[in-house]
Amino acid sequence: MSAQPYVIERVYNAPVSKVWHAITNAEQMKQWYFELPGFTPEVGYTFTFTGGHEDGIQYKHLCRITSVVENERLSYTWSYDGYPGESEVTFELFPEGEQTRLKLTHTGLDTFPADNKDFAASNFAAGWEYIIGTGLKGYLEKA
Amino acid sequence: MSKNKLDVFQAIADPTRRAILIMLATQALPVNALAGKFEMSRPAVSKHIRVLHESGLVKITDSGRERYCSLNQQGFAEVTNWFAFFDKFWNEKLNSLENLLNQEHNTDKL
Numbered sequence: 001m002s003a004q005p006y007v008i009e010r011v012y013n014a015p016v017s018k019v020w021h022a023i024t025n026a027e028q029m030k031q032w033y034f035e036l037p038g039f040t041p042e043v044g045y046t047f048t049f050t051g052g053h054e055d056g057i058q059y060k061h062l063c064r065i066t067s068v069v070e071n072e073r074l075s076y077t078w079s080y081d082g083y084p085g086e087s088e089v090t091f092e093l094f095p096e097g098e099q100t101r102l103k104l105t106h107t108g109l110d111t112f113p114a115d116n117k118d119f120a121a122s123n124f125a126a127g128w129e130y131i132i133g134t135g136l137k138g139y140l141e142k143a
Numbered sequence: 144m145s146k147n148k149l150d151v152f153q154a155i156a157d158p159t160r161r162a163i164l165i166m167l168a169t170q171a172l173p174v175n176a177l178a179g180k181f182e183m184s185r186p187a188v189s190k191h192i193r194v195l196h197e198s199g200l201v202k203i204t205d206s207g208r209e210r211y212c213s214l215n216q217q218g219f220a221e222v223t224n225w226f227a228f229f230d231k232f233w234n235e236k237l238n239s240l241e242n243l244l245n246q247e248h249n250t251d252k253l
Contacts, residue, residue: 004235006218006226006229006230008230008233008237010237010240010241012240012241012244013244013245014244014245018244019184019240019244022244023239029242031239031243032236032240032242032243033236033239033240101158102237102240104233104237106229106233109226109229136236
């Protein structure tokens with residue numbers, strides 16, 4: 001797998017401050033992202049959330065904020081408890097008149113277990129639950 | 144990712160199909176046995192199995208009078224392509240964010 005970062009951009013019909021609020025306020029985050037007990041946008045803040053199949057293994061996501069520039073940039077690490085690999089997610093906001101361009105960069109995807117032969121070979125079934133249960137869960141159930 | 148077949152992400156978008164995959168994760172099962180595990184009609188289960196088969200996630204092998212379903216590791220490889228996985232994931236999340244922002248935009252609250 002290539003080590004190139006994943007990048008996606010969107011333009012939202014909302015001012016930067018509103019988008020910043022949506023990506024840094026736990027109440028807002030739970031409406032589009034993940035349910036978190038709390039969220040404080042400051043470097044070093046750690047947070048976790050869990051996803052998994054109802055009847056299967058639960059996977060804990062581990063995140064630690066690495067960069068915060070209010071209304072401009074938010075970065076945090078993103079890894080899975082008990083599994084190798086660490087990625088980093090960065091949200092960058094750019095004002096465009098009344099609108100906001102959001103650039104999301106996710107680096108380090110190549111460090112995840114799919115590239116780990118041990119994981120892929122011996123944990124085939126667990127891998128399935130992993131895929132089905134984590135990030136996909138939310139979007140799949142809304143699909 | 145998908146070429147001339149059903150999108151694997153669409154295939155696993157359904158809870159019944161996810162349940163079938165979880166069952167097959169530990170063992171191959173005859174179509175009849177799978178059908179018996181769900182409350183829905185047998186044709187309905189068969190349809191789900193067909194979708195999983197067409198998406199490349201499930202193999203169907205004839206053995207005597209039974210047709211056995213098992214996971215197809217190649218289909219799995221497509222889902223574990225993290226790049227594709229996160230592309231789907233972030234697109235969906237950012238769509239949700241857009242919905243949230245539009246709601247607020249319209250109602251002018253916060």
